[in-house]
Amino acid sequence: MIRIKEQIVSGLAAYPKALRLIWTNKLTKYLVLPVVLNIILVIAFIFSGVGIGDWINSIIERHTENMNGWIQAGMVAIKIVLPIIFFIVFIFIGGTIVNVLMSPIYTMLSEKAEAILTGNEFPFDAKQTLKDIWRALLIALRNTAKQLLLTALCLLLNLIPVVGSVISICLIFIINAYYFGSGFMDYTFERWRYSVKDSLNGTSELKYLAITNGAIYSLPLYLFCGAFIAAFIGGVSAVAATISQIEIKGKTRR
Template sequence: MSLFDGISKSIDSFFKAIPFTFKHFGVFLFVPLLLFILLFIITVLIGDSTYHYISNHFLSQLQNNSDSGWFYNLLSYLLRGILFILFKLLFFFIFFFLSGYIILIILSPLLSYISEKTEKITNNKTYPFSVSIWMQQVGRSLLLSIRNMGIQLLLTILVLILSFIPIIGWILSPFAAIIIFFINAYFFGFSFLDYSFERKGLSIAQSIAIIRKNKGLALGLGMLFYLAYIIPVLGNFLAPFVAIFLVVAATFSVENIVLNE
């Protein structure tokens, strides 16, 4: 399958997956919303507790020093204010940069279930349930998600570093954002397709081999996810919802395209 054929077919599968998902898995669309709210609350609590810990243990001595005078007390209040702003900005950045990845990892068991149910509905294919097999599948999904996230980050950092090197950077810099986009799209698409491959007993190495032959499918699915993910502010909120539609689309792609080649 050519690259552009794969991208076209993955996009076609996505639009077919939208009504299918609303019909059969509509209730699961509330799960990313609940996870997003929960993760936001946890991030705020961790940020506040970290700020209070540092300010109480490292700045209280400065403020409470009886010999410090008004200048040191003023300095203490200024430092507290600066720390407060810095920690809010830091944890705001961490939340909006990583929450999409984290929610995807947490959603792995649900996405695996949706992929299996999609195959059952479309092809009447059932798999015997076993707690041990289910845990193996979830473990593999988590491992693969973390692996892909690590590779994505490493390749992204490598591209950014190379873009600052003289001569190489002059050539690479104009295309760095595009390269990073396709790197992330490929690995996100990989993850969505692998839910079907793991259920069929394929090893990670076998999944890699198949996806390399169908790069267009992985890129197409991943591009749709990443386009949602990079929307300013709303991206991390929208992307987990899009992931549910994409795992259905990926299952369609595997059943109707990959396995019929």
């Protein structure tokens, strides 16, 4: 059993190592497309808010004969507030959406990282690659479903004033961190030919590593700029998870 402290330290230390590995080995090219798609996704969310706001305003205009000042002010508010709401929604669920969409690229990035770190070669096999990508997507969707369900349950704690809200926020952050980290770790587990069950058991055994890895990924998402670079952070997180898993695997074999 790997100690809690060792898992947390490994998770924290892996990020600067991941950045160096990506930079020195010119793996940044694998992150260009994800970042571009990420930015497009954020902009699409914001403009969806604008479009829906215009649609709501058009309905109000059609069904309102006397456009008094209050109604006009409300329409302006809708046009301003909805894009902001959509952006906030993206901040909370964008990391999950990005991970689902980018899982094929993260799979390749994780594979490249392990090849560099261990010297192990992974010959290209189209059939196996498609299987790995499909598995990564299924894991991402499974984690997403569990995240959303547990998050919804935690939101009920807000019915308890103050204390419930604080507990809810903390639990939601930990839950999201765990499932994000779990997803990043599975890229390596699938390459080691772990079954889905074995992968889940492996993540459970290294739960504090998963939480640490996912927490570092999650934190920037709550910043304005974080939503735009979630895909980049995700790529780094996938490599960081691979580094930690290889290091811990090496220690347990001694």
